[in-house]
Structures are given as C-alpha cells and as structure tokens.
Amino acid sequence: MFTDLILFRYGGAFQPRCTSLQEYIASEWRENGQHDGLDAVIMAIANGSRRVQQHVQQAALGDAYGSTGQTNFQGEIVQHLDKVTSDIFVEVLRQSGHVAAIGCEEIERPVIVEGDVADGYIVMMDPLDGSSNIDVGVSIGSIFGIWQKKPGETVNDDSLLRPGNQQVAAAYVVYGSSTVLVLATRNNVYGFTLDSASGSFVLTHPNIKIPENCPYYSTNEGNYKVLDRPTQEAITLLRNKYSQRYVGSLVADFHRNLLKGGIFAYPADQTRKDGRLRLMYEANPLGFVAEQAGGAASTGHERIMDIVPQQLHQRTPLILGNKDVVEATVSVIKGG
Ligand code: P6P
Numbered sequence: 614m615f616t617d618l619i620l621f622r623y624g625g626a627f628q629p630r631c632t633s634l635q636e637y638i639a640s641e642w643r644e645n646g647q648h649d650g651l652d653a654v655i656m657a658i659a660n661g662s663r664r665v666q667q668h669v670q671q672a673a674l675g676d677a678y679g680s681t682g683q684t685n686f687q688g689e690i691v692q693h694l695d696k697v698t699s700d701i702f703v704e705v706l707r708q709s710g711h712v713a714a715i716g717c718e719e720i721e722r723p724v725i726v727e728g729d730v731a732d733g734y735i736v737m738m739d740p741l742d743g744s745s746n747i748d749v750g751v752s753i754g755s756i757f758g759i760w761q762k763k764p765g766e767t768v769n770d771d772s773l774l775r776p777g778n779q780q781v782a783a784a785y786v787v788y789g790s791s792t793v794l795v796l797a798t799r800n801n802v803y804g805f806t807l808d809s810a811s812g813s814f815v816l817t818h819p820n821i822k823i824p825e826n827c828p829y830y831s832t833n834e835g836n837y838k839v840l841d842r843p844t845q846e847a848i849t850l851l852r853n854k855y856s857q858r859y860v861g862s863l864v865a866d867f868h869r870n871l872l873k874g875g876i877f878a879y880p881a882d883q884t885r886k887d888g889r890l891r892l893m894y895e896a897n898p899l900g901f902v903a904e905q906a907g908g909a910a911s912t913g914h915e916r917i918m919d920i921v922p923q924q925l926h927q928r929t930p931l932i933l934g935n936k937d938v939v940e941a942t943v944s945v946i947k948g949g
Pocket of ligand 1: 742743744745833861862863864889
C-alpha cells in the first residue's frame with residue numbers, strides 16, 4: 614500500500630508529518646480492532662469523492678451545470694451532477710467488495726449487490742446534497758450512513774430499514790473552499806482535507822468535538838410563517854440569542870456548526886408535516902456524527918437515531934448540533 618508520508622514545505626520550515634486517511638486507518642483502526650472491511654468502504658468513499666470533486670470543479674467547463682430536464686421518482690428536478698455522482702459512488706462501493714446493499718436518494722429501490730460480499734456493509738447515501746447550489750458556486754456535499762448486515766442475513770430491501778442507532782460509522786464530504794471528508798466511528802470524529810497535489814486525504818481535524826459555545830443558528834426563516842406556535846417560539850429564542858448563518862446546503866451548514874458551534878433546524882411545518890430532510894441518508898448519518906462529537910440530533914420530539922424507519926426515502930424534521938441548545942430548543946417545541 615502506497616503510504617502517503619506528506620512533508621509540507623512552508624517558508625523553508627518542514628511541517629510535522631501529516632497523516633493520510635490510509636495511514637490513519639492502518640494505524641488507528643487496526644490497533645483498535647475496527648470492523649474488518651470497513652476500511653475498504655471508507656477508502657471507496659474517499660476515492661469516489663475525489664472524482665466527484667473534479668466533476669464539481671469542472672461542471673461549468675464541461676457543460677455539466679444545470680438540470681437534465683428530468684424529474685426523479687421523488688418529483689425533484691435532476692441536476693446533471695446528481696446522476697454523475699450517484700453513478701460514481703455506486704460503482705466504487707460495489708468495487709470495494711465489502712458492500713452488500715446501497716440505498717441512494719437518486720435511486721428508488723435499494724441496490725442489492727449480488728454474489729458473496731464479505732462483511733456485508735449497508736451504505737445509505739445522499740451522493741450530492743444541495744446540488745441546486747452548484748450553478749452558483751455554493752458549497753455542496755455527499756453524505757453516508759454505514760450499517761452492517763446481521764450475521765447470516767440474506768440482504769434484501771428490508772435490510773436497509775434499520776434505525777440510525779445501529780450505524781457502525783458515518784461520513785460526509787463537503788466540497789467547498791477545500792474538500793473535507795469527515796469520518797465518525799463509535800470512538801471519535803476525524804476530518805481529512807484533500808491535498809489536490811497528491812490526491813491524498815490528509816488528517817487536518819483530529820478528534821472533532823462540537824464547541825460548547827454556540828454562536829450560530831441555521832434555519833430557513835422564510836418558513837417561520839408556516840411553523841406552529843411552539844416552534845415559532847423556539848426559532849424566536851434562537852434568533853434573539855445567536856447569529857444566523859444559513860447556506861442552504863445541509864452539509865455546509867452542519868460542517869460549520871460542527872467546527873465552530875451552532876444549531877441547524879429544519880422543523881416540521883404546516884406544509885411539511887414530516888419535515889423536508891431525509892431520515893436514512895441525511896438525518897441519521899449527520900446525527901451519528903453529531904452525537905460522536907458530543908452533540909445531539911432530534912426531530913423536535915424524539916432522538917433521530919431511535920426512529921424505526923418505515924420506508925427508504927421517508928422524511929423527518931431535524932434539529933441538529935450543540936447538545937444543550939438542541940435540548941433547549943426541543944423543550945420549547947414540545948411546549949415544555
Ligand atoms: P430550503 C438542499 O436542497 C437541501 O436538501 C439541504 O441541503 C438544505 O439544508 C435544504 O434542502 C434547504 O432547504 O427549503 O431552505 O431551500
């Protein structure tokens with residue numbers, strides 16, 4: 614395995630050796646006895662996101678902006694890059710040899726990988742979240758929740774309907790001023806930044822914890838008028854206490870709040886009784902990352918990761934971020 618020992622020269626002084634994603638997995642995970650095969654799944658995600666990043670950066674030049682003119686089974690307009698990124702991640706996850714099934718926002722039915730798949734990981738993904746922002750150069754992202762099939766289980770569609778509290782790992786990639794892959798396991802949360810010169814993801818954010826200080830709240834204030842009264846009160850309390858930061862890309866908003874402190878709220882409203890965001894490949898993975906970083910994720914009435922899913926693409930309200938602020942917000946929404 615090519616070991617990326619990257620020595621950065623900056624102003625003549627050598628920076629300390631940076632650890633690549635491959636090196637982190639080889640050292641940290643093997644020592645801690647992480648799930649066999651999970652490393653192959655994570656490296657597949659990293660390899661896929663490296664390719665996606667190139668497409669995102671080149672979209673305008675390659676006439677890959679904009680929509681395909683088609684709508685998907687969810688009634689959403691399909692952007693050119695939605696299809697490209699979905700195909701890339703399905704390909705690399707299949708090739709990993711350790712993924713038994715894939716659930717994807719862009720694909721109506723689960724992709725069941727035929728044949729004998731070692732370990733049998735189940736990956737739920739939003740391959741390109743916020744894709745409507747591509748054309749205006751706003752950060753977008755990819756989100757992954759990872760479960761493992763039960764011993765001896767023959768994987769079928771129902772195998773994917775697992776609560777978030779059974780995830781073994783989660784990851785997201787934010788394609789912004791830099792491309793950062795954040796990886797959460799049951800022990801910790803680490804961030805790796807893509808070094809475009811070498812093509813390696815380099816450890817830049819070891820042991821991420823959501824700061825106790827909460828400077829920001831992220832919500833679409835345009836929805837205030839359709840919120841129920843207790844939720845309006847909760848949003849008003851956030852507005853009076855914190856600065857608003859709302860990109861309109863879930864991964865970008867969450868990543869900023871994860872690193873600097875903050876709360877993201879897309880609650881249920883009169884037009885969206887079940888919320889807007891997706892449980893299996895948005896709320897569950899980011900809820901897993903948030904909790905491993907000391908934060909919380911709620912629907913406004915219950916812990917996101919305790920929801921027993923009824924169908925692959927179900928939606929959920931989402932209150933996500935700094936634990937104390939999430940709990941205080943939920944208390945008001947509940948009418949406490
Ligand atoms: P609204 C992007 O389309 C997305 O799915 C999330 O990334 C984002 O948080 C949300 O929708 C934004 O929704 O209604 O504020 O435009």
